[in-house]
Amino acid sequence: MFAPFHEALADPPGRLSLLRRRSGRPLIGVAPAYFPPEWVHAAGGLPVAFWGAALPVARADALLPPYCCPVARSILEMELAGRTAELAGWVFTSLCDTLVNLREIFRRLSSRPTLVFPIPLATDPFARRRRLAELIPAAFEDLGRLTGSAATGASLASASRLYGEIRNLQRRLYSLRRSRPGLIGVRNFYAALRAGFFMEPEEYRGRLADLLSRLEAAPEPPAGRRPRLFLSGMVVPPDEVLGLLEHLGLDPADDDFANGGRMISRPVFDPQDPAGSLEAAIFGGTPCCCLHVPGTDRAAVFPRLVREAGAGGVLLLPVRCCEPDAFERPAIGAGLAAAGIPALTMEMDCESLPLESLRTRLEAFRELLEESGP
Numbered sequence: 001m002f003a004p005f006h007e008a009l010a011d012p013p014g015r016l017s018l019l020r021r022r023s024g025r026p027l028i029g030v031a032p033a034y035f036p037p038e039w040v041h042a043a044g045g046l047p048v049a050f051w052g053a054a055l056p057v058a059r060a061d062a063l064l065p066p067y068c069c070p071v072a073r074s075i076l077e078m079e080l081a082g083r084t085a086e087l088a089g090w091v092f093t094s095l096c097d098t099l100v101n102l103r104e105i106f107r108r109l110s111s112r113p114t115l116v117f118p119i120p121l122a123t124d125p126f127a128r129r130r131r132l133a134e135l136i137p138a139a140f141e142d143l144g145r146l147t148g149s150a151a152t153g154a155s156l157a158s159a160s161r162l163y164g165e166i167r168n169l170q171r172r173l174y175s176l177r178r179s180r181p182g183l184i185g186v187r188n189f190y191a192a193l194r195a196g197f198f199m200e201p202e203e204y205r206g207r208l209a210d211l212l213s214r215l216e217a218a219p220e221p222p223a224g225r226r227p228r229l230f231l232s233g234m235v236v237p238p239d240e241v242l243g244l245l246e247h248l249g250l251d252p253a254d255d256d257f258a259n260g261g262r263m264i265s266r267p268v269f270d271p272q273d274p275a276g277s278l279e280a281a282i283f284g285g286t287p288c289c290c291l292h293v294p295g296t297d298r299a300a301v302f303p304r305l306v307r308e309a310g311a312g313g314v315l316l317l318p319v320r321c322c323e324p325d326a327f328e329r330p331a332i333g334a335g336l337a338a339a340g341i342p343a344l345t346m347e348m349d350c351e352s353l354p355l356e357s358l359r360t361r362l363e364a365f366r367e368l369l370e371e372s373g374p
């Protein structure tokens, strides 16, 4: 059932080449986060989203400081090693300082054109919408230069519908995981979610719909798979960590990953309300450590998210050297402690992970949750 999703993620360079041949569209690399993939599709391209990769970093080391996060390091390494050679261009947002600087490196070193979409810093939603309304036409012009064709009203409406359907299917997948613990393995769940970044959207929509029908008709999984966790971090952790959770019988009930729960909590772009829907697609939904939205303090919101998910504890999985996440972590830890919710922090890296030590810490955390759980 899950094989096509795992296959889509297994060999990124091979996948890119297959996607380009099959789709006939120029492939556009989308760096994290919140650039609407439906815009790329409407402009005749095929968006391929990169959220970091598990690979040894050698070339990128010469261009980045050692305190740069592994998401940026691995994306640059892929580019310098020729693993993204099938791409026609890249799009970035100004989500964090690292990404702003990474785009500058790409602009100087890559043979491919790049686009950057600046995310407004204003805290007033009306000011943000005004600024977005000014930025949107220029972004579509730049995107047209990358893909070689312009988005039209009809292509935008159709792409927004397509990606909206995908978003709804992904929400069903999340809801199924929450309501039927143990039905979907941890690795399988995140493969089904992340494969959408490396598939043609029409194929992905079909495969996801088929998977959901089969899962919804599947017999109840054996009861008693406790404890349940809320996972938090910027990106879905490497497969080895997901495999550890699965092996130890720790069941994620929900997450707030920017390429997971945070993404599906946001609406897709609506061409009928460009600035308003883009503002909601960037700033709405589950709060993000990179975006300051008054009234959505993550430390205060977190305990509610955890309780709504029915989770007994939180696994904080910050990406190493991710500054926006690191600055918020103490407040989040204090908020969870005040709410009596146990939490464990394990820093994530794409290049190397101390799996044995992570296993020991997870086993101890599981025992703690079993003792304190319902």
Ligand code: SF4
Pocket (backbone or CB within 6 Å): 032, 069, 070, 071, 072, 095, 096, 097, 098, 099, 234, 290, 319, 321, 322, 323, 324, 325
């Ligand atoms: S992991 Fe953090 S520092 Fe790295 S690109 Fe994402 S938000 Fe920026």
